[in-house]
Amino acid sequence: MALRGVWQLQKLIVSYCDWGGSSRGIRAFMESHLPAFKEGNPQLEVVTELIRGQHPHLKGFYRNKNQRVVCVKNMTPEDILLHATRLRNALGRKVVKLKTRHVTKHPSVQGTWTTDLKL
Numbered sequence: 001m002a003l004r005g006v007w008q009l010q011k012l013i014v015s016y017c018d019w020g021g022s023s024r025g026i027r028a029f030m031e032s033h034l035p036a037f038k039e040g041n042p043q044l045e046v047v048t049e050l051i052r053g054q055h056p057h058l059k060g061f062y063r064n065k066n067q068r069v070v071c072v073k074n075m076t077p078e079d080i081l082l083h084a085t086r087l088r089n090a091l092g093r094k095v096v097k098l099k100t101r102h103v104t105k106h107p108s109v110q111g112t113w114t115t116d117l118k119l
Contacts, residue, residue: 008091026072030048058070
């Protein structure tokens, strides 16, 4: 995703094994979908990396020095394309767990409103 007009994902590393069965989907992805993905995203540096004996994964490096790794073992090429697109669209920020479902600058003194009637 672009933040102020600048794409946040700088580099995408596609790691795979040329022998393992869990890399079958990513090998098919590299033949069918990866060239079009590279062409459609010229701002992105896409690197393929051969790692023998390891499960395939996608690793994204972002401008804010964060990285995300997604394991894609035994996935179809369409699912791998979906994960690569999600990595491209992400901002690279860490996931922050919210303390409550209701977030406001001025919390209510009386409490949050509910539909339950307490008599």
